[in-house]
Amino acid sequence: MAVSPVQLLRVDMSRMSVESEPLPEAWTLLGGRALSSRILLEECDATCDPLGPENLLIFAGGVLGGTAAPTSGRLSVGAKSPLTGGIKEANAGGNPAQHLARLGYRAIVVSGQPADPDARFGLEVDEQGARLVAADELKGLWTYATCERLAELYSKQASFICCGPAGELRLGGASVACTDQESRHPTRHAGRGGMGAVMGAKGLKFVAVEPGKTRLRRAAQHEEFLALGKKFGRAYRDGPQPFAKGTVVGVQFANVIHSLPTRNRIAGQSSHVDTLDGNLIYESLAERGGGMHNCLTGCVVQCSNVVHDAEGNYKTSALEFETLALLGANCDVEHWDDVADLDRLCDELGLDTIETGAAIAILMEAGRMKWGDVDSMKALFYEIAEGSELGRAIGGGAVATGRYTGHHRVPAVKGQAIPAWDPRPLKATGATYATSAMGADHTAGLLLETGMPVEDCAQHSQEKQIVNAICDGSGFCEFIGPTPDDIRIFYGFMIGREVSREEIADLGWQVLEDEWEFNRRAGFTVADDVLPECMLTDPVGPASDVFDLPAEVLADVKVRKPLRPELFSIKAAG
Ligand code: SF4
Known part of the structure; x- marks a missing residue:
C-alpha cells in the first residue's frame, strides 16, 4: 500500500483489514484531540458499549507532528471512555506520533473487535504500509517486557505503543503506553479515561512504527517555517524555563496553596511534603545517575526525569507531580523513593497513576488498608495483574473502588478521579472539572490562581479550555506554552495561507462543542456538570474552602465569549 501525505489509516479488528485513505481536506487543520473528537462525533455511536466493537480507538498526531516545530510531537489517544461513558482524549509523549507523521499518517482509526476475545494482535506501520500481525505470545506481558520483546523484533529506530495487563483486563484505569525517544522504556502514558481498556478490548496489544529513512515533514512555506521554529525554540530556552527540574517541583507550591491532596483529600497539605519534595528527586540525579531528558525528538523543554535507585540502577522515568x-x-506515603516504585508498577501494568492513587486512597479511608502502607500498596498491583476482585476494583478506578468498599467519599467527576490540583481553593479549575466533557482533567484547563473572583471563573475556565484544545490539536506539548498566535502562524506557514485569530479560536471552540455534543448524545445533561458532594461540603485549608461556584457560573462556561486579545499574545512567533 503506497503512502502519500496526509493519510488516515483505518484498522478494522472485526475484518482484520487495514486500509488508508486521504485525510479529508476540510480536516487539514484538525489533528490530535481536535481530530479524534471530530471522528468520534461523526463516526461513533455515542451510546455504544465503550468496550464493544462499535467504539473507535483513535491514535492521532497533531497538525505539526513530524515537523521541525519544537516540542510538537504529542500523540492523542481518543475513544468513548469506559471510565466516564463520555468522550475522552489523553495525550502522551514519546516518538510514535513523530514517526507516524513522517510516514504520512495523521491518525490511525481502530474499529471492530476480534471474534476471539483471547486473541492478541499487533499493528506494524512502516514505509511499505501497515498490517496486522498475531501477537498471542505477548498476551498478559507487562509493558516493559512487551517492549523488550518488540525491540528484538523491530529496528533500533522503531517506536512502540502498547497496553499492559490492565488494558487487556479492560480496566477503567488502564493507560496506553508509548516508548520514549532515548530508550525502549514504555514510560510515556496516555493515562486518563481508560484508553488502555479500549485498546485491550480491541485485542490490540501493540503498534510498532518503523520510521525508516523518512525525514521531517516539509511545510508549504518551508524556510519561513524553519525560521519560526528556531525562533520559537530559542524563546523558550532564553526564558525562565519553569520545567527545567521537571513537574515534580510543583509539590511545595501545591502544599502552600492547600492543593496537595492528602488522605483522600481530607486535607490539602501533607506532613510528608519535605520527603515528597520534587527538588530531592532532581538532586538525586547527580548522586545516583539518571537525569533530565526530552521524551520525544525535537522537545527543547526536557521536563522528563529518568530516576535511579540508591545503587544507581534505572528505576522509572517521568516521575511526575501528579x-x-x-x-x-x-495515600499518605512518606517518601518519593517509594512513589517512584509505585510509578514503575503503574507503568508496568499500564495504569493511570492519578486514577490508581485516587482509588487506593479510597480503599485506605474505607479502612481496608493502612495509610501509607507501601508494601500493601505494592501487593495490590499483583492483585490487579491477576484480576482478583479487589484488583479489578482498584484497577477500575476511584468510582469502582468506592462501589467495592461502599465508601461514600469518592472525589470524581463524571466517573473520573479528580487530579491533584484541588477545586476548592482553585475554583476556576473546579469549573473546568465540572464542565469539561472529559470529567475531572487538569489538562483540559488548569488555572492556578487562588481567590479568583466568582464573576471571573466562567470566562477564565472557558478561555483556558479553548486555548488547551487548540494546543492539543497542534501536537505541541503544553509545557512549551504556545499561544494561539504562535500556533496559527505555524499553521499558516504549514499550509501556505494566513490563519486568522478568529479561525484559530473557532478551531478550539469547535473541539469543545464536538465533545459536549458527543456527551449529550451519550445521555449526559447539565446535571452531570457538578463536583462530588465531598468537594461541596468538606472544607480544606485555613479559609475552609469548599467548592461553591453557583450553577449559573458553571452553565456560563458553555456560553461562548470572545477570547481576550492578551491571550493570543505572540510569545515567540512575532
Ligand atoms: S516538555 Fe516534557 S512532557 Fe512535554 S514533550 Fe518535552 S519532555 Fe515530554
Whole structure:
C-alpha cells in the first residue's frame, strides 16, 4: 500500500483489514484531540458499549507532528471512555506520533473487535504500509517486557505503543503506553479515561512504527517555517524555563496553596511534603545517575526525569507531580523513593497513576488498608495483574473502588478521579472539572490562581479550555506554552495561507462543542456538570474552602465569549 501525505489509516479488528485513505481536506487543520473528537462525533455511536466493537480507538498526531516545530510531537489517544461513558482524549509523549507523521499518517482509526476475545494482535506501520500481525505470545506481558520483546523484533529506530495487563483486563484505569525517544522504556502514558481498556478490548496489544529513512515533514512555506521554529525554540530556552527540574517541583507550591491532596483529600497539605519534595528527586540525579531528558525528538523543554535507585540502577522515568500527589500524599506515603516504585508498577501494568492513587486512597479511608502502607500498596498491583476482585476494583478506578468498599467519599467527576490540583481553593479549575466533557482533567484547563473572583471563573475556565484544545490539536506539548498566535502562524506557514485569530479560536471552540455534543448524545445533561458532594461540603485549608461556584457560573462556561486579545499574545512567533 503506497503512502502519500496526509493519510488516515483505518484498522478494522472485526475484518482484520487495514486500509488508508486521504485525510479529508476540510480536516487539514484538525489533528490530535481536535481530530479524534471530530471522528468520534461523526463516526461513533455515542451510546455504544465503550468496550464493544462499535467504539473507535483513535491514535492521532497533531497538525505539526513530524515537523521541525519544537516540542510538537504529542500523540492523542481518543475513544468513548469506559471510565466516564463520555468522550475522552489523553495525550502522551514519546516518538510514535513523530514517526507516524513522517510516514504520512495523521491518525490511525481502530474499529471492530476480534471474534476471539483471547486473541492478541499487533499493528506494524512502516514505509511499505501497515498490517496486522498475531501477537498471542505477548498476551498478559507487562509493558516493559512487551517492549523488550518488540525491540528484538523491530529496528533500533522503531517506536512502540502498547497496553499492559490492565488494558487487556479492560480496566477503567488502564493507560496506553508509548516508548520514549532515548530508550525502549514504555514510560510515556496516555493515562486518563481508560484508553488502555479500549485498546485491550480491541485485542490490540501493540503498534510498532518503523520510521525508516523518512525525514521531517516539509511545510508549504518551508524556510519561513524553519525560521519560526528556531525562533520559537530559542524563546523558550532564553526564558525562565519553569520545567527545567521537571513537574515534580510543583509539590511545595501545591502544599502552600492547600492543593496537595492528602488522605483522600481530607486535607490539602501533607506532613510528608519535605520527603515528597520534587527538588530531592532532581538532586538525586547527580548522586545516583539518571537525569533530565526530552521524551520525544525535537522537545527543547526536557521536563522528563529518568530516576535511579540508591545503587544507581534505572528505576522509572517521568516521575511526575501528579504521581507524587496522588500515589504519594493522597495515600499518605512518606517518601518519593517509594512513589517512584509505585510509578514503575503503574507503568508496568499500564495504569493511570492519578486514577490508581485516587482509588487506593479510597480503599485506605474505607479502612481496608493502612495509610501509607507501601508494601500493601505494592501487593495490590499483583492483585490487579491477576484480576482478583479487589484488583479489578482498584484497577477500575476511584468510582469502582468506592462501589467495592461502599465508601461514600469518592472525589470524581463524571466517573473520573479528580487530579491533584484541588477545586476548592482553585475554583476556576473546579469549573473546568465540572464542565469539561472529559470529567475531572487538569489538562483540559488548569488555572492556578487562588481567590479568583466568582464573576471571573466562567470566562477564565472557558478561555483556558479553548486555548488547551487548540494546543492539543497542534501536537505541541503544553509545557512549551504556545499561544494561539504562535500556533496559527505555524499553521499558516504549514499550509501556505494566513490563519486568522478568529479561525484559530473557532478551531478550539469547535473541539469543545464536538465533545459536549458527543456527551449529550451519550445521555449526559447539565446535571452531570457538578463536583462530588465531598468537594461541596468538606472544607480544606485555613479559609475552609469548599467548592461553591453557583450553577449559573458553571452553565456560563458553555456560553461562548470572545477570547481576550492578551491571550493570543505572540510569545515567540512575532
Ligand atoms: S516538555 Fe516534557 S512532557 Fe512535554 S514533550 Fe518535552 S519532555 Fe515530554
